[in-house]
Amino acid sequence: MSTFANYITLKYVSSTMANTESPTADMLRNKHCESITQIKPSLVIIGNGMATGRLLDEIIKRTPNKYQITVIGKENFGSYNRIMLSAVLAGDATIDSIMQKPPAWYKQHNINFLSGSEVTYIDNKAKVASLASKVQIHYDELIIATGSRTAKIPAKNQNIAGIFNFRDIADTEKIQAFAKQTSTSAKQAIVIGGGLLGLEAAYGLALSGVEVTLVHRNKWLLNRQLDKVAGVMLQSIMEQKNIKFALGHEVAAFESITEPNVDMKSAASSEILSGVTLTNGEFISAQMAVIATGITPNKALAETSNIDFNRAILVNDYMQTSDASISALGECCEHKQATFGLVDPIWAQCISLAERLCNNVQKPFQNAPVPTKLKVSGVQLFSAGDVEVSEGSECFTLLDNKALIYRKIMVKSGKISGIVLFGDVSSGMAYFELMQQQIIVNTMMPELLIGDEFVTTIEDEQKVSIA
Incomplete structure (x- = not known):
């Protein structure tokens, strides 16, 4: 048995073993005390999503042997690309194809991987994380990367068979299985939420042959990223892909019927979904509903562990919580009143955290604007x-309605303050650089809308004027 395996036996203490001396513990105490004193510091990561996967890459790149790393994941999978779940739903990808770190990868890098496990409590005085299985794990450094969950909606009657979230592999498999078991003559689905996740779910279901209606409380799609013109253009294209829309309304209630012919083993009740009633009174028939209305940070561990939290787990510029030995990362954390759902800022968090843990370098995380x-x-x-x-x-x-190209540039005090591009986005980063550098462009409008060629001219002129 390896030194680490023996160490695990000592440090992972089950409540049923608390008053019992094990042979392995005796052996370690008598023969391997010197090894224990030289053991690597224990780095425990709670959560195994994309943020953890990227953090592991950053740590291994810097100091692959500094820590004995333990990753605790609630799902029975290694780290995978959640962004590709819609492709799996559509049948364009498989679970295996979106895996980024299969179980063998953790073993190859000497990482202790506990899949299908959940941490229920952190004793930050004793530096112990307790699992639902009653196992306790000691840590020197702890990272909470528990991600987020689907935001709740206020609709009535949510304990009906046929209502699903769309956040992980298990959700995707449940949706696929339900779609297959539902009679071919009545495959109708409601997708709730007109953000990116909702659009991806709707598109994936439509490709699999399901009749989809997307319900969104705003009057146009992607209302946080697009203006009304671009949102309406997107709706027009999605309608051509057999997706219907009910915009400007919310689901007031899920409606049900009793259906004895459907396998109800996994159902929350004896009723199955028959449709939804909207806040305007309209009824839409459906045998399946997918909730994709945004995210809520998973902060429960902070709430019970004397760690400061607000909307999410509060962190400083170096990703530390109010307990200096505990860090938080990704969708579960809050930095200067901002929470996170996009990849770019989370990747920057991983770099900041890895620099501190591996090199003792204080590289502050900066939540820079990201297009x-x-x-x-x-x-x-x-x-x-x-x-x-x-x-x-x-x-x-x-x-250009014919080419389905739309460009919009907002200018304030002579500088670009906002950008919306639809169809042709080739000039996007060039516009963004002008906005970031706060270059005066008002005298160049509206010619700037032409795109890259004109942007290059502006940049060249700026360099000349600076010289």
């Missing part, structure tokens, strides 16, 4: 900054 670059159903979208006109701003637009 939103999306690809929905083959349509390229780009947005940054303000997407709507505000006081003191000017709006310049270019619209």
Whole structure:
């Protein structure tokens, strides 16, 4: 048995073993005390999503042998690309193809991987994380990367068979299985939420042959990233892909019927979904509903462990919580009143945390503005900054309905304050650089809407003027 395996036996203490001396413990106490004193510090990571996967890469790249790393994951899988779940739902990808770190990867890198496990409590005075199985794990450094869950909606009657979230592999498999077992003559689905996740779910179901209606409380899609013009253009394209829309309304209640012919082993009740009633009274028939209404940070461990929290787990510039030996990362954390759902800032968090843990370098995380670059159903979208006109701003637009190209640039105090691009996003990063550098562009409008060629001219002129 390896030194670490013996160490695990000592440090992972089950409540049923608390008053019992094991042979392994005796052996270690008598023969391997010197090994124990030289053991690597224990780094325990709670959660095994994309943030953890990236953090592990950053740690291994810097100091692969500094820590004895333990990763505790609630799912029975290694780290995988959640962004590709919609492709799995559509049948364009498989679970295996979206795996980024299969179980063998952890073994190869000497990482103790506890899949299908959940931490229920952190004793930060004793530096122990307790699992639902009553096993306790000692840590020197602890990282909470528990991600988020689907935001709740206020609709009535949610304990009905056929209602699903869309966050992980288990959700995806349940949706696929239910779609297959539902009679072929009545495959109708409601997707709730007009953000990126909802659009991806709707598109995936439509590709699999399901009749889909998407319900969104706002009057246009992706309302946080797009203005109304771009949102309506996106809706038009999605409608061509056999997706219907009910916009400007919410689901008031899920409706049900009794259906004895459906396998109800996994159902929460004896009723199955028959449709939804919207807040305007409209009824939409459906045998399945997928809730994709945004996310809520998983902060429960902080709430019970004397760790400061607000909307999410509070962290400083170095990703530390109010307990210096505990860090938080990704969708479960809050930094300077901001929470996170996009990849770019979370990757930056991973670098900051890895630098501190591995090299003792204080590299502060900076939540810099990040453009939103999306690809929905083959349509390229780009947005940054303000997407709507505000006081003191000017709006310049270019619209080609035939080519389905839309460009919108917001200018305030002579500088770009917002960008919306639909269809052709090739100039997106060039516009974004002008916005970040706060270059005066008002004299170049509206010609700037032409794109890259004109942007390059502006940049060249700026370099000349600086010289």
